[in-house]
Amino acid sequence: MPRLRFMLILLALVITLLPVYWMVNTSLKTQVEVFTSPPTLWPENPTLRNYTGLFTHRHLGKYLLNSIVIAGSAALLSLAIGSLAAYALARFGKDLGQQRLNFWVLAPRMIPPVALVVPLFLILQKIGLINKQLGLILVYTAFNLPFVAWMMRSFFQEIPVDLEEAAMVDGASRLRSFRDIVLPLVSPGMAATAIFSLIITYNEFFFALILTSTPAAATLPVGTAALIGKTQTLYGEMAAAGVVAAVPLVIFALLVQRHLVRGLTMGAVK
Amino acid sequence: MRTKCLAWTLIAPTALFVLAMTVLPLGYSLVTSFEEFRLGRPPVFTGLQNFHKLLQDTNFHSSLVTTLIFSVVATGVEFVLGLALALLLKEEFPFHGVIRSSLIIPMVIAPVVVGIIWRLLYNADVGLFSFVMQALTGESVSVLSSTVLALPALILVDIWEWTPFMFLILLAGIQSLPQEPFEAARVDGASSWNVFVHLTLPMLRPVILVAVLIRALDAFTVFDQVFVLTQGGPGTATEVATLMIYKTAFRFSQFGYGAAMAVALGVLVACFSTAVTRAFRGSV
Numbered sequence: 001m002p003r004l005r006f007m008l009i010l011l012a013l014v015i016t017l018l019p020v021y022w023m024v025n026t027s028l029k030t031q032v033e034v035f036t037s038p039p040t041l042w043p044e045n046p047t048l049r050n051y052t053g054l055f056t057h058r059h060l061g062k063y064l065l066n067s068i069v070i071a072g073s074a075a076l077l078s079l080a081i082g083s084l085a086a087y088a089l090a091r092f093g094k095d096l097g098q099q100r101l102n103f104w105v106l107a108p109r110m111i112p113p114v115a116l117v118v119p120l121f122l123i124l125q126k127i128g129l130i131n132k133q134l135g136l137i138l139v140y141t142a143f144n145l146p147f148v149a150w151m152m153r154s155f156f157q158e159i160p161v162d163l164e165e166a167a168m169v170d171g172a173s174r175l176r177s178f179r180d181i182v183l184p185l186v187s188p189g190m191a192a193t194a195i196f197s198l199i200i201t202y203n204e205f206f207f208a209l210i211l212t213s214t215p216a217a218a219t220l221p222v223g224t225a226a227l228i229g230k231t232q233t234l235y236g237e238m239a240a241a242g243v244v245a246a247v248p249l250v251i252f253a254l255l256v257q258r259h260l261v262r263g264l265t266m267g268a269v270k
Numbered sequence: 271m272r273t274k275c276l277a278w279t280l281i282a283p284t285a286l287f288v289l290a291m292t293v294l295p296l297g298y299s300l301v302t303s304f305e306e307f308r309l310g311r312p313p314v315f316t317g318l319q320n321f322h323k324l325l326q327d328t329n330f331h332s333s334l335v336t337t338l339i340f341s342v343v344a345t346g347v348e349f350v351l352g353l354a355l356a357l358l359l360k361e362e363f364p365f366h367g368v369i370r371s372s373l374i375i376p377m378v379i380a381p382v383v384v385g386i387i388w389r390l391l392y393n394a395d396v397g398l399f400s401f402v403m404q405a406l407t408g409e410s411v412s413v414l415s416s417t418v419l420a421l422p423a424l425i426l427v428d429i430w431e432w433t434p435f436m437f438l439i440l441l442a443g444i445q446s447l448p449q450e451p452f453e454a455a456r457v458d459g460a461s462s463w464n465v466f467v468h469l470t471l472p473m474l475r476p477v478i479l480v481a482v483l484i485r486a487l488d489a490f491t492v493f494d495q496v497f498v499l500t501q502g503g504p505g506t507a508t509e510v511a512t513l514m515i516y517k518t519a520f521r522f523s524q525f526g527y528g529a530a531m532a533v534a535l536g537v538l539v540a541c542f543s544t545a546v547t548r549a550f551r552g553s554v
Contacts, residue, residue, distance in 0.1 A: 096274070242387060
């Protein structure tokens with residue numbers, strides 16, 4: 001029985017990791033080696049040419065920069081705005097009618113993205129924010145907010161109210177007790193929430209595809225998808241672009257592993 | 271009264287942002303769905319005409335069926351595999367942390383990149399998957415250009431990407447179950463199958479509901495991997511609803527009709543999630 005269990009886990013690991021390995025493997029091969037049959041299990045003449053080519057004539061650096069600026073700004077903005085709401089939900093939720101608020105925070109998650117994208121396209125076009133970093137930052141901030149508010153609420157709830165009340169009895173204002181007592185305690189949760197927002201927006205493709213188009217504002221997923229059409233059979237470059245897009249995220253996700261379940265279920269499962 | 275005032279002040283910025291970016295556009299979509307609205311021409315109110323057309327549009331119906339097959343099969347298989355993995359990995363053993371981290375890699379990679387990974391595997395000239403298939407069957411198959419195999423191939427990609435999600439959430443659920451009932455069952459000499467069916471599954475019900483609902487909702491609106499791998503083809507074999515709406519609105523510039531389809535999809539999704547939630551509650 002333990003042996004069977006070991007074999008099954010090993011099988012799951014192989015199925016999970018082999019496709020990822022294959023992308024890395026392909027990205028390091030020369031164009032000739034990519035087409036050899038049977039395929040080589042590791043690059044015989046490893047080369048970085050696929051990677052350098054992407055940055056020199058496929059604008060990958062610009063796409064990467066756009067992704068970092070847009071995902072980063074949206075994460076910070078939504079964290080700042082959403083944490084305020086989260087604090088109110090955690091501390092005064094009962095006074096405000098909890099059930100109704102839950103609905104309003106979670107309902108946007110149920111709307112199919114495609115029902116929002118047509119009007120957002122028309123609105124952004126009207127105010128001149130199509131294919132602009134700012135346009136996508138605003139859209140992503142709004143989409144992050146329910147998630148940030150919900151997740152931060154669960155972190156705020158874990159901090160005993162007594163701590164704050166004790167500080168306020170000692171004469172501290174609510175603002176001061178928030179800043180000096182609550183904020184330091186909740187900062188690991190804030191970091192995890194911010195990284196989650198980053199992961200979601202950095203990977204987002206659908207809205208980015210429709211609201212941005214050129215290297216001026218397009219993000220990495222859009223740039224990568226466009227590359228597929230342009231490179232045709234340059235599988236090495238395609239694979240390299242995939243690796244560049246995937247690596248930062250895998251690192252980020254491993255950093256927030258402990259909070260992953262809470263983040264994925266918006267606090268429904270801890 | 272003062273705290274209430276403070277609370278609303280703190281919530282207001284979030285509420286305004288969400289209103290402006292989701293409720294307002296949703297309203298706009300509703301209005302547009304009653305209009306004949308093509309790019310470069312002013313919209314004209316046409317009442318229920320778009321919805322009337324929708325009812326007779328066999329392409330839209332078949333895209334809904336494709337989406338339904340995709341979602342149900344993918345979510346179902348992911349649930350079974352995820353539960354099996356969670357049961358396999360629920361006890362501590364050597365390299366537990368490393369194995370768990372490795373298993374969740376597919377779901378943190380961008381869906382577009384997942385598309386690239388499987389393009390490389392499925393490719394008829396250079397793909398590992400095709401090479402193995404050819405070695406086994408002796409035939410060269412281009413999986414993504416076959417009307418029969420393309421949809422199962424996309425479902426397989428979804429299963430690879432999202433089984434880790436089911437696994438992770440179900441594992442967390444299993445590990446947070448109280449231990450006493452399980453100890454009592456062991457004392458009574460219950461078989462492990464009986465423990466699983468009569469204890470683990472019923473106690474896990476709320477977690478299962480959350481995991482299945484989140485996954486099914488996302489599967490209903492799948493777009494990225496389909497866009498990268500098949501663009502809906504060959505023919506319309508893999509044209510899921512979101513992709514069809516995208517094409518209608520942004521390739522053929524029929525904003526009004528696209529909005530009507532999007533509204534219809536939204537209503538179906540809402541009905542579905544209500545039904546699933548009710549079914550789960552009702553059978554407790």
